[in-house]
């Protein structure tokens with residue numbers, strides 16, 4: 001589904017080059033829910049922005065489905081972003097002037113693909129994520145957790161291959177975080193969504209199938225949940241983070 005191979009990315013600031021990603025390789029299988037953790041500044045957002053094609057990469061390969069992203073034209077990339085990727089951000093990024101339902105439809109509106117089927121899908125997504133009662137409200141009239149569930153529904157409207165989420169629970173209290181994580185689990189279970197989520201939160205990460213920990217520009221460790229229960233997996237994540245501090 002998603003393959004990242006030996007990805008290198010540096011930023012040029014004045015005359016200095018900062019190497020941020022120094023050979024990151026990972027894969028995400030269809031239907032997997034994968035988290036990326038790592039210290040602040042370890043390159044998590046940079047990795048996500050490379051996969052989103054928001055920033056150019058120095059070297060390496062990113063393959064989404066069958067497509068090598070580096071080979072695509074600007075037009076083709078815009079299509080990939082609109083149709084094959086869904087985005088969820090820390091600060092929701094809903095449009096204030098649109099209702100919940102209109103916000104959910106936005107990627108389809110931008111892509112020029114709104115049909116009665118898309119509208120039915122928007123209603124189905126509201127249903128799946130428990131926001132039907134508020135679908136005619138505006139973002140200013142709903143809670144943070146509701147906003148983020150609306151953002152998750154929006155990310156799914158075009159049946160994307162992959163959802164990319166950067167700290168989706170970063171601005172939420174634990175109850176709303178739980179609701180948002182539940183919406184990802186539902187997206188995975190009932191809509192066969194594939195999710196790649198950056199998070200600092202070991203609680204949120206403990207719901208994932210796999211957690212990739214970045215450090216110093218590379219993959220430091222990957223933890224597989226397997227048949228471990230959630231609480232034990234969270235303990236394993238916390239242990240790993242503690243180990244990293246000791247090294």
Ligand SMILES: Nc1ncnc2c1ncn2[C@@H]1O[C@H](COP(=O)(O)OP(=O)(O)OP(=O)(O)O)[C@@H](O)[C@H]1O
Pocket residue numbers: 011012013018020038039040041042043044045046047
């Ligand atoms: N546009 C940019 N220009 C120069 N340096 C940048 C730029 N964006 C990020 N960096 C640097 O690259 C490094 C990685 O940043 P990145 O935002 O990917 O980290 P992160 O792991 O997402 O951190 P956080 O957990 O704080 O969100 C940091 O040292 C940051 O200062």
Ligand SMILES: [Mg+2]
Pocket residue numbers: 044045046
């Ligand atoms: Mg970040």
